Amino acid sequence: MGKKISDNIGKAFNIESMAAARNRAFAFQAQKEGRKDLARLFRAIADAKSAQARRFLGHMKGKIGSTKENLSEALENEKRALEDIYPGMAKEAEGAPWAVKKAFNQTMKVSSRHLDLFRRVTETGDSEVEATLYVCRICGYISENEVPDNCPVCHAVKGRFAEVA
Ligand SMILES: [Zn+2]
Known part of the structure; x- marks a missing residue:
């Protein structure tokens, strides 16, 4: 595979990764505005962008x-x-x-x-992380097994944590 194609694969990975993050943020905002339907659409697009990014990453030599x-x-x-x-x-x-x-x-x-x-x-x-994991949706802090009353990094309240499936 030529250098140009390899470079384009890397660029496509970056574009799709950024679009996934952006659409996830748009979904969060739509949810805050009570627009559940649009939040779901943004989440679907974000998931789709993640799939596209993963696909390009798979073509980047040695990346997975x-x-x-x-x-x-x-x-x-x-x-x-x-x-x-x-x-x-x-x-x-x-x-x-x-x-x-x-x-x-x-x-x-x-x-x-x-x-x-x-x-x-x-x-x-350890190949397993047995703890239940919760992510602060404001700053990205990860808590194990329990949701703190306030995030130790950004002080967000309990309700801002989401359990990771
Ligand atoms: Zn936080």
């Missing part, structure tokens, strides 16, 4: 390995984001509006939590 390999890659990605990417971005956001600064700082805290979870399953050789 065994679960053991994927865990290791996921861990390295979190580590890189946490150590090499976000600290610089957070520093550059110091003069930005408060909410933007907060988004970068909380993303670092949440990524650190994600890294801990990946480290635990990778280092202990």
